[in-house]
Amino acid sequence: MTPDLITKYDARVPRYTSYPTAPHFHAGVDGSRYGQWLAHLDSDTDLSLYIHIPFCDTLCWFCGCLTTVVNRPEPIRHYMDYLLQEIDRVAEQLGDTRRVTHVHMGGGSPTILSPDQFHALFDRLRKHFTFTDNVEIAVEVDPRGFKESAADALAEIGLTRASIGVQDLDPEVQKAVNRIQPFETTRDVVDMLRARGVNGLNIDLMYGLPHQTAPGTVATVQRLMTLSPDRVALFGYAHVPWMKKHQRLISEDDLPTAQQRLDQFDRASATLRDGGYVPIGLDHFAHPKDPMAQAHAAGELHRNFQGYTTDNAQALVGLGVSAIGGLPQGHAQNVKAVRDYAEMLDRGELPIERGIELTAEDRLRGDVIGRLMCDLTVDAAAVAREHGFDPAIFHDALDQLDDMVADGVVQRDGYVVTVPDTYRLLVRTAASAFDAYLQNSERRHATAV
Numbered sequence: 001m002t003p004d005l006i007t008k009y010d011a012r013v014p015r016y017t018s019y020p021t022a023p024h025f026h027a028g029v030d031g032s033r034y035g036q037w038l039a040h041l042d043s044d045t046d047l048s049l050y051i052h053i054p055f056c057d058t059l060c061w062f063c064g065c066l067t068t069v070v071n072r073p074e075p076i077r078h079y080m081d082y083l084l085q086e087i088d089r090v091a092e093q094l095g096d097t098r099r100v101t102h103v104h105m106g107g108g109s110p111t112i113l114s115p116d117q118f119h120a121l122f123d124r125l126r127k128h129f130t131f132t133d134n135v136e137i138a139v140e141v142d143p144r145g146f147k148e149s150a151a152d153a154l155a156e157i158g159l160t161r162a163s164i165g166v167q168d169l170d171p172e173v174q175k176a177v178n179r180i181q182p183f184e185t186t187r188d189v190v191d192m193l194r195a196r197g198v199n200g201l202n203i204d205l206m207y208g209l210p211h212q213t214a215p216g217t218v219a220t221v222q223r224l225m226t227l228s229p230d231r232v233a234l235f236g237y238a239h240v241p242w243m244k245k246h247q248r249l250i251s252e253d254d255l256p257t258a259q260q261r262l263d264q265f266d267r268a269s270a271t272l273r274d275g276g277y278v279p280i281g282l283d284h285f286a287h288p289k290d291p292m293a294q295a296h297a298a299g300e301l302h303r304n305f306q307g308y309t310t311d312n313a314q315a316l317v318g319l320g321v322s323a324i325g326g327l328p329q330g331h332a333q334n335v336k337a338v339r340d341y342a343e344m345l346d347r348g349e350l351p352i353e354r355g356i357e358l359t360a361e362d363r364l365r366g367d368v369i370g371r372l373m374c375d376l377t378v379d380a381a382a383v384a385r386e387h388g389f390d391p392a393i394f395h396d397a398l399d400q401l402d403d404m405v406a407d408g409v410v411q412r413d414g415y416v417v418t419v420p421d422t423y424r425l426l427v428r429t430a431a432s433a434f435d436a437y438l439q440n441s442e443r444r445h446a447t448a449v
């Protein structure tokens with residue numbers, strides 16, 4: 001990819017973990033509306049649960065997640081009390097709809113919970129919900145300070161997959177982002193989990209961090225491949241200091257340029273491909289035998305609020321502050337502050353802050369964007385017909401792609417739109433042509449590359 005094409009198309013566009021995207025949620029969707037949505041789900045609807053734990057031991061300066069640093073157990077205990085209450089309240093609304101196929105604990109760092117807290121959480125979930133035999137139970141792991149006792153507790157609750165945060169192994173980069181984590185720390189966590197039968201292991205890496213270089217990124221990837229992870233995520237650092245004030249601790253002079261970021265991604269990606277990993281969508285790589293690679297090959301990969309997933313449950317229920325749920329009727333997000341969360345639960349309300357009810361057109365556009373983000377290709381006319389729409393609805397969107405087509409960044413054959421492998425990092429920009437909400441003036445996202 002040439003630098004001028006990056007500059008031209010490296011727009012500030014959403015990551016499309018939902019459509020419509022979160023900035024378009026509004027206060028018209030509140031706890032009572034969301035409660036009705038839950039109550040009206042069919043009893044045979046498969047559920048997926050996302051549980052947000054908004055705490056960490058220390059702050060990584062690049063962090064874009066919703067988290068707070070805590071050094072005492074009380075705030076976590078207080079939060080967990082309310083989380084259990086929210087689970088009770090949601091289960092009450094759901095009535096008989098209780099079959100769960102996926103549980104994902106994200107954060108923050110869920111591994112900050114004590115063994116007793118993991119057990120209390122899963123005892124409560126199992127009290128209300130029926131986990132299917134092949135349920136996926138996943139957790140995001142901060143390897144620093146991870147103990148054998150945490151590995152025991154996670155194995156006991158039935159953990160099947162762990163996403164281990166690494167980012168980069170270069171000590172200079174680690175220092176520049178306030179995250180010291182030697183390779184051995186990660187290796188020990190992998191060993192602890194595998195020894196307990198947790199076999200789905202993902203590693204999170206980043207490019208575009210301060211002082212990061214392409215050779216350094218390659219060295220990081222090579223060393224981590226010796227641990228044979230099943231999946232690797234390679235996230236581009238989203239530098240949004242106007243939203244995440246602590247990112248100002250990172251000097252912009254130390255950040256790589258757009259071209260350097262691209263080199264880092266290309267070289268790391270080539271190393272993963274040479275190592276036998278299959279590239280998936282924007283930023284994932286999976287071992288060919290991993291379910292994500294298989295779902296991708298079958299055209300059955302999905303994108304939800306956590307990114308790429310094999311999860312095809314019809315209803316995603318978000319639990320905990322800031323968590324977003326996606327139901328057939330629409331999306332809804334919980335309040336972000338623990339104080340508001342606790343107050344709303346004390347008042348007997350579901351702690352929803354905002355959301356959006358989906359129209360038929362939202363569902364259609366969401367499907368087109370989702371297929372493009374997952375498969376890098378979509379037959380927009382076929383999707384339109386499946387949804388009962390005239391494909392002509394996409395004429396404006398296709399016209400908007402003209403420049404990208406002329407530059408070879410997108411290929412188009414009638415209604416079939418394809419982003420070639422070389423330009424996969426620009427898939428968000430291509431997808432944004434189908435986004436009816438996006439205003440050109442909207443610049444609240446990180447750059448696409």
Ligand SMILES: C[S@@+](CC[C@H](N)C(=O)[O-])C[C@H]1O[C@@H](n2cnc3c(N)ncnc32)[C@H](O)[C@@H]1O
Nearest residue numbers: 062063064107108140141142165204235237238
């Ligand atoms: C919730 S964290 C993972 C678990 C744990 N908190 C940790 O960091 O080890 C999720 C992942 O998001 C990615 N991430 C965090 N901030 C980011 C940012 N500003 N831009 C891109 N990726 C980011 C990192 O790769 C991180 O591992």
Ligand code: SF4
Nearest residue numbers: 056059060063065108
């Ligand atoms: S990257 Fe992970 S460990 Fe670091 S502050 Fe963010 S959530 Fe916490």
